[in-house]
Amino acid sequence: MKIIKTGLAVTVALATLLGFDSCKPKNAASAVSGDAAAKAYVAPGKYDEFYNFVSGGFSGQLAVYGLPSGRLFRTIPIYSQDPESGWGYSEETKPMLNTSHGYIPWDDSHHAELSQTNGEIDGRWIFVNGNNTPRVARVNLSTFRTDEILEVPNSAGNHSSPFITSNTEYVVAGTRFSIPMDNANGDVPINTYKQNFKGTVSFISVDKTTGNMKIAFQILLPGIDFDLAHAGKGPSEGWFFFSCYNSEQANTLLEVNASQKDKDFILAVNWKKAEEYLAQGKAQKVTTKYAHNIYSEKTHSATSTIETEVNMLDAKSLEGMCYFIPCPKSPHGCDVDPTGEYIVGSGKLAALIPVFSFQKLQTAINNKDFEGNYGGIPVVKYQSALYGEVPKPGLGPLHTEFDGKGNAYTSFFVSSEIVKWNVKDLKVLDRAPTYYSIGHLCVPGGDSKKPNAKYVIAYNKITKDRYLPTGPELTQSAQLFDISGDKMQLILDFPTVGEPHYAQACPADLIKKNSVKFFKIEDNANTYVSKGEGETKVVRTGKRVDVYMTVIRSHITPDNIEGIKVDDEVYFHVTNLEQDWDIPHGFAIKGNNNGELLVMPGETQSVKWLPAKTGIYPMYCTDFCSALHQEMQGYVRVSAAGSNVPLLFSTGKNLPPADSTAK
Amino acid sequence: MKKVFGIFIAGFLLYACSGGTKENNANTTANSDAVSATDNSANPSYDPKRGEGKFTKVDIGATLDATMADAGKKVYDVKCSACHKLTTEKLVGPGWSGVTSRHAPEWIMNFVTNTDAMIDKDPAAQAQLEICLVRMPNQNLSDDDARHLLEFMRKNDGVK
Numbered sequence: 001m002k003i004i005k006t007g008l009a010v011t012v013a014l015a016t017l018l019g020f021d022s023c024k025p026k027n028a029a030s031a032v033s034g035d036a037a038a039k040a041y042v043a044p045g046k047y048d049e050f051y052n053f054v055s056g057g058f059s060g061q062l063a064v065y066g067l068p069s070g071r072l073f074r075t076i077p078i079y080s081q082d083p084e085s086g087w088g089y090s091e092e093t094k095p096m097l098n099t100s101h102g103y104i105p106w107d108d109s110h111h112a113e114l115s116q117t118n119g120e121i122d123g124r125w126i127f128v129n130g131n132n133t134p135r136v137a138r139v140n141l142s143t144f145r146t147d148e149i150l151e152v153p154n155s156a157g158n159h160s161s162p163f164i165t166s167n168t169e170y171v172v173a174g175t176r177f178s179i180p181m182d183n184a185n186g187d188v189p190i191n192t193y194k195q196n197f198k199g200t201v202s203f204i205s206v207d208k209t210t211g212n213m214k215i216a217f218q219i220l221l222p223g224i225d226f227d228l229a230h231a232g233k234g235p236s237e238g239w240f241f242f243s244c245y246n247s248e249q250a251n252t253l254l255e256v257n258a259s260q261k262d263k264d265f266i267l268a269v270n271w272k273k274a275e276e277y278l279a280q281g282k283a284q285k286v287t288t289k290y291a292h293n294i295y296s297e298k299t300h301s302a303t304s305t306i307e308t309e310v311n312m313l314d315a316k317s318l319e320g321m322c323y324f325i326p327c328p329k330s331p332h333g334c335d336v337d338p339t340g341e342y343i344v345g346s347g348k349l350a351a352l353i354p355v356f357s358f359q360k361l362q363t364a365i366n367n368k369d370f371e372g373n374y375g376g377i378p379v380v381k382y383q384s385a386l387y388g389e390v391p392k393p394g395l396g397p398l399h400t401e402f403d404g405k406g407n408a409y410t411s412f413f414v415s416s417e418i419v420k421w422n423v424k425d426l427k428v429l430d431r432a433p434t435y436y437s438i439g440h441l442c443v444p445g446g447d448s449k450k451p452n453a454k455y456v457i458a459y460n461k462i463t464k465d466r467y468l469p470t471g472p473e474l475t476q477s478a479q480l481f482d483i484s485g486d487k488m489q490l491i492l493d494f495p496t497v498g499e500p501h502y503a504q505a506c507p508a509d510l511i512k513k514n515s516v517k518f519f520k521i522e523d524n525a526n527t528y529v530s531k532g533e534g535e536t537k538v539v540r541t542g543k544r545v546d547v548y549m550t551v552i553r554s555h556i557t558p559d560n561i562e563g564i565k566v567d568d569e570v571y572f573h574v575t576n577l578e579q580d581w582d583i584p585h586g587f588a589i590k591g592n593n594n595g596e597l598l599v600m601p602g603e604t605q606s607v608k609w610l611p612a613k614t615g616i617y618p619m620y621c622t623d624f625c626s627a628l629h630q631e632m633q634g635y636v637r638v639s640a641a642g643s644n645v646p647l648l649f650s651t652g653k654n655l656p657p658a659d660s661t662a663k
Numbered sequence: 664m665k666k667v668f669g670i671f672i673a674g675f676l677l678y679a680c681s682g683g684t685k686e687n688n689a690n691t692t693a694n695s696d697a698v699s700a701t702d703n704s705a706n707p708s709y710d711p712k713r714g715e716g717k718f719t720k721v722d723i724g725a726t727l728d729a730t731m732a733d734a735g736k737k738v739y740d741v742k743c744s745a746c747h748k749l750t751t752e753k754l755v756g757p758g759w760s761g762v763t764s765r766h767a768p769e770w771i772m773n774f775v776t777n778t779d780a781m782i783d784k785d786p787a788a789q790a791q792l793e794i795c796l797v798r799m800p801n802q803n804l805s806d807d808d809a810r811h812l813l814e815f816m817r818k819n820d821g822v823k
Contacts, residue, residue, distance in 0.1 A: 518803070520803075521741055521742070522741070531740070531741045532740040532741040532742070532744055532745070533740075533744050533745045534740050534744060535740075550745060552745040552746065552755075552800070553746075553755065553797050553800060554755065554797055555745070555755065557745065577741070577742065577745055578800050578802075579742060579800065579801070579802040579803040580800050580801040580802070580803065583800060626797050626798070627796045627797055628755075628796060628797055652754065
């Protein structure tokens with residue numbers, strides 16, 4: 001064995017020395033060089049170096065992958081019901097999906113943003129936007145669960161969200177669709193857009209300790225479409241930049257009608273100034289309605305509160321707070337480099353990338369170097385704010401991330417490639433094809449002050465022939481490129497859950513050490529907890545029946561329940577008594593037209609069941625937990641509505657078999 | 664090219680085999696443990712009386728400490744009663760009656776706080792696993808919890 005091992009080692013060393021330069025990519029199918037597999041290979045039992053948090057697009061979820069392996073670890077439900085974990089089915093989690101429109105078990109999530117301290121990723125939380133019914137969610141990275149969801153009023157299509165400031169002071173939310181404001185009469189003809197439709201950007205404050213969100217203020221803006229955003233940093237700290245399109249204010253056939261003007265805008269917001277105006281009482285209190293949902297790890301349950309007011313700052317009447325910078329052809333991405341000096345706009349229909357200078361912008365503002373105003377907001381002259389343009393970089397520039405070494409990586413949807421260019425001299429350095437039609441891209445920490453520039457990951461909209469066909473719908477995918485050298489090197493394709501819209505990545509060390517292993521049963525403050533089998537019981541209150549239940553390897557207590565009647569409203573409150581890592585128990589009962597539960601160690605979760613027919617209903621643990629998992633089962637007897645079968649519950653009573661009809 | 668590539672991977676795998684596997688041990692399954700357990704039971708340095716863990720000497724009084732025993736009862740109700748009866752009857756695990764005469768105090772406290780390592784090594788724990796077929800869960804007891812539990816076991820065994 002040893003000889004063989006040594007022999008192999010020599011071969012490996014030789015192979016490595018000789019290199020694989022002869023395997024240069026020749027076409028799309030062979031665009032991978034020889035050592036790619038080794039670079040993306042993470043041996044069984046070994047950890048990946050990075051976490052990659054990938055938005056699930058219209059699946060409304062967030063997927064967690066390892067890099068460089070591309071292995072999927074977890075899908076975190078945020079806006080969507082999740083049958084696997086019971087998210088949105090259990091009584092404890094239902095309030096998380098409450099909105100001013102009622103219960104909405106789905107959303108379209110686009111962007112994920114990791115929390116930062118001093119402009120660097122701190123690994124505490126990740127924020128995710130909900131586009132459709134405007135919401136912002138905060139996921140706790142010690143539990144990998146959604147802790148909070150805040151609805152955004154006076155908004156529609158919450159697209160330019162949830163980008164954050166350098167110390168996570170604020171997470172922002174800008175309207176994609178302008179609409180009549182919530183407190184106005186919205187029953188107006190659609191072609192009164194210019195008169196009645198408004199846009200807003202919201203600044204949501206984040207509590208430093210708890211992470212709890214609150215809408216600090218909204219800024220009232222002309223009715224246009226706000227697209228993407230990024231905070232300033234370093235010299236531009238205190239400013240926020242939003243790309244906007246449809247300055248034509250079209251309300252129909254936008255693909256033509258919103259592409260008329262040569263330039264749209266980047267909106268520059270001085271949020272420190274906005275804070276001053278807010279402190280001076282310059283905000284108008286506006287009535288509206290929005291849900292604020294918080295999940296507690298103490299009670300293991302969520303509460304939903306309807307808020308009724310926001311502070312609105314009017315951009316046109318508050319001087320020095322907002323400026324428009326003209327930006328060519330329907331800008332999409334709006335990205336600030338790690339130094340905070342350069343703001344990259346990407347006109348998705350433009351054949352160039354404009355790079356703006358924060359310093360020049362400040363000079364232009366001080367000199368009132370304006371070309372006029374738009375909706376009462378000063379428009380800075382294009383040339384006065386422009387640092388320079390990257391000429392003819394490719395077709396359809398969308399998004400830019402940075403490597404912290406002075407280079408930028410921009411995705412090109414139409415020409416389907418990533419282009420690396422130098423921010424200072426605006427010269428293109430390298431280009432790599434993507435398969436196909438890349439949207440966002442991600443460098444770990446690539447929108448922070450300190451990128452960790454080992455990889456760039458492409459998130460592609462279309463895969464066509466890249467994977468085994470699966471009917472008309474094909475997987476979407478990501479592609480991993482090594483960027484440690486001068487040239488980008490494709491090393492891995494991996495399929496993704498839902499549309500991998502935007503994603504962020506960070507070193508695993510920031511997060512893995514904080515991972516919660518179980519919840520302390522002593523600290524469980526759920527109203528329906530059973531701390532030990534001695535506390536299990538079944539309580540009838542009219543038609544409502546509460547079953548206080550425990551689970552532990554490998555039985556359910558109580559596992560024999562009688563005296564339930566048709567039309568009862570039964571709640572199983574299941575406490576997992578285990579106090580060890582990776583031992584959840586599931587709970588399901590036959591015929592429940594709701595869902596199942598997955599209960600973490602030390603946690604209590606409740607599922608509602610409306611028995612509609614008499615009979616015997618088996619219940620069991622759904623998550624394979626032990627050698628006797630298959631024995632982890634029980635029965636519930638359901639009797640007729642008027643029956644007088646007494647309420648009985650037990651486990652392991654070992655009563656002699658009896659024939660109930662003989663009694 | 665393909666061949667070179669294959670060898671490369673094979674070499675990589677072999678190399679990886681010799682690496683440390685510290686993280687892997689935390690999450691081993693019952694089956695793989697049973698195998699490794701057989702190897703370890705022959706270990707002559709292992710003290711089957713004391714077991715393995717942080718407790719080398721536990722001082723117990725001649726009489727019962729009732730306060731500690733009461734605290735131990737509370738731990739039992741939440742974390743142990745689901746699987747252990749106070750009689751000799753086996754539920755998921757063995758009944759507790761007589762446990763303090765079957766095992767030394769150090770063994771008991773090590774077992775309830777260092778469960779996985781003990782199940783992997785201790786001959787008595789392994790023999791019990793063959794009967795119960797369910798690995799005792801690590802219930803993450805504090806040192807105080809463990810001591811209180813021991814006192815409650817003593818009370819259950821008739822110490823006054």
